[in-house]
Amino acid sequence: MFNSKYEKKQFGLKVLKLLEGWAGRDEFEEVQDTLRESPEARALYKKYVNVYSTLKEINISSIPKIDDELAEKIIEAEKRAPAIRKCRQEKEKQGCLIEDVHYDIPKRQYSKSSVIAFVLSAAAMLAIVLILTFADRTNQSIRAAVVEDALNAQFSDSSVSFSSGDSIWANNKVSLSEGYIELKTPNDVLITVEAPAEFDLSKQSDLQLDYGRIYAKVGDQGIGFTVxxxxxxxxxxxxxxxxxxxxxxxxEAHMIKGKAAFISGNSWLKKAKRELTKGKALGISNANSDAVEINPDPEEFVRSINSKFKAVWRGQETLDLADMVGGGNGLGTGKYKSGIVTIKGEYSDDIKEFESVTTEYEDYLAVDSLPFIDGVFMPDGGRGPVKVSSQGHTFSGLPDTNVRYRVGVLNGAYHPRSGKVLPHVMTLQGVKQRYPETSAIYIHPEQGVTFDLEKIRGIVPNFRMSRFTAKFGLSDSIFNDAVFAEPEKWQDKSGFKSIVCDMQVLVDGKLRFEVNNQTPVDKPVDFDIRLNPKDRFLTICSFVPMGKGAGNAGLAMPLFVNPKLHLDSLK
Known part of the structure; x- marks a missing residue:
């Protein structure tokens, strides 16, 4: 790949500039192209990174950037250097004779890269002096990072505030007392900081953490980033x-993906280097220079934030639809025993609004108060095709029903007071579905709810929703006399097949899964539905077709247990 030593040297200098945070976008792209095309370049790149990390191990400060004007001056000074004087030793034991010796200095051509390489290797002492003299002043004018997002962020200095787009300058201490802040360096390193924390960036590739939690996601251009x-x-x-x-x-250092060099010890005489790989974690105290293995905790660190949706993502692999029904973002921020009042199309956390029964019918109602809920509807096919999304998707596979339902779709397996049914936590096969151990959507027959997958995708960037899973069943708490103001006195619960309910799952108005004639004594049904990147609307509904249930539809208590959207990395 390299046609000359000059090309190889130029490549090495560009890699050094990348690691030191000096390189521009064009140079980064040139290195990327070279690495893609040349096995020799990839081998050299690995060597350069290893050498670079070894130098950092002994805490050598970064070499200051040498500009073109300085390089030219060094070349000219060398050309104009005076003749040297040569010492000649006589055979006899005589004193050293000094005589003038004149050398014709040929006009040689020097490349800037050769001069820079010479200075980097031969003028180390000069470099140290320059670092001590100028490094701080130079770095203070470096934009080390840009704020990508901030959520409930408060700073120890009340006069300080950061919002999206603001710059973080090198060597400026940041003390975050509350909330979260997300930064991105020019070298494609995404850093999420959780309060309380104090840190500063000495340049685009180095972060000094005094205390707190940070999470770093390093792109190709950021290799060599150091904490x-x-x-x-x-x-x-x-x-x-x-x-x-x-x-x-x-x-503590927890490796989520890839690998890094872990260098322990607070004295250069007592340093130890170890390789930290995916799924491993190391801890070290000031009292001991030796790191110890600890249990990794991938969800200990905030990996991304989204202030628009108030989302704090710690690496969870699923998003909870029940949490979204309760006004949350799928990550546990929703409120138990709250949900959507179907007849109004509105969110409410007043449980009394869910206690009545209605026979009113409304067309599809958008739920503007909840960002991830598109709308609610009554799945009554007796009126023709049923609208199931705000974009006009309809479904004609629904039966005629009597449109008699308890008002609302609730977060949690909780039955509010309604008629002679007392408020209680519902059961499946005799087991109470307690919150928060169990997530559930209670959706009484003749109701449906549609989720907006496009908006949900914005919660966790760079991930796709690959599957929707849940368990569907009817609560058997109706066989517990304690949940009734006037006990039903069931004689034989296994014989009560008249309490039935159907359910359907739709994606963009098309049927993906259904259950028919489910009863409280039946084993709940697990299902797993594949989702495509272009799928927009996910709908779940429950209903009792006309002629089924023998008038017992009010005792059907359908639950969607652990309704989860599964996340897969786009990479």
């Missing part, structure tokens, strides 16, 4: 990782 504490350094080799540091000196 420092007072007792360890973690040098990235293409990873996702979390670092925690408390105020007493205990530090």
């Amino acid at each position: 420092h504490t007072d007792n360890m350094r973690l040098i990235d080799l293409g990873t996702e990782f979390g670092v925690y540091k408390d105020k007493k000196g205990w530090t």
Whole structure:
């Protein structure tokens, strides 16, 4: 791939600039193209990164950037250097004779890259002096990162505030007292910080963490990104990782993906280097220079935030639809025993609004108060095709029903007071479906709810929803006399097949799954539905077809247990 030593040297300098955070977009793309095309370049790249990380291991400060004007001056100074004087030793034991020796200095051509390489290798002492003199002043003018998002962020200095698009400058200490902040460096490193935390970026590729929790997702351009504490350094080799540091000196590093060099010890004489790989975690205290293996906890760190939806994602692999019915974002922020009043198309956390029974019919109602709920409807096919989305999707496969339902779709397996039925936690096969251990949507027959998958995708960027899973069943708490103001006195619950309910799952108005004639004594049905990236609306509904149920539709208590959307990384 390399046709000359010059090309190889140029490639090495570009890699160094990338690692040091000096490279521009064009240089980054040139390195990327070279790596794609050349096995030789990829091998060299690995060597450069290993050398770079080894130098960082002994805590050598970064070499300051040398500009073109300085390079030209060095070349000219060398050309104009005076003749040297040569010392000649006589055979006899005589004193050293000094004589003038004139050398014709040929006009040689120097490339800028050769001069820079020469300075980097031969002028180390000069570099140290320059670092001590100028590094802080230079770095303070470097935009080390840009704020991507902030959620409930408060800072120790009340005069400080950051919002999306604001710059974080090098060597400026940031003390986050509450909330979360998400940063992105020019080198494609996404950093999420959780309060309380104090940190600063010395440049685009180095973060000093005094205390707190940070999570870093490092792109290809950011390889070599380093997190420092007072007792360890973690040098990235293409990873996702979390670092925690408390105020007493205990530090943890959790590797989520890829690998990194973990360098422990607060003295260069007592440093140890280990490789930290996916699924592993190390901890170290100030009192000990040796790191110890600890149990990894992938969900300890906030990986991304979304202030629009008030979402704090810690790496959960599913989103909870019941939580969204309760006004949440699928990550546990919803309220138990709250939901959607179907006849109004509105969210409510007043349980009394869910106690009445109605026979009123309304066409599809959009639920504007909940960001991830598209709308609610009554699945009565006796009136013709039923509208099941705000975009006009209809479904003609629904039966005629008597449109008699308890008003609302609830977050939780909780039955409100209604008629002679007392408020209670419902059961499936005799087991109480308690919140929050069990997630559930209670959706009494003749009701349906549609979720907006497009909006839900915005909660966790760079992930796709691959599946929808849940368990459908009818509560058998109706066989418990204690839940009735006037006990029903069931003689033989196994004989009560008259309490039946059907359910359907639709995607964009098309049937994907259904259950017919479910009863309280039947085993709940598990289902798993594949979702495509272009699927927009997910609908669930329950109903009792006309002629079924022998008038006992009011005792059917359908539950969708653990209704989850499963997340897969786009990469």
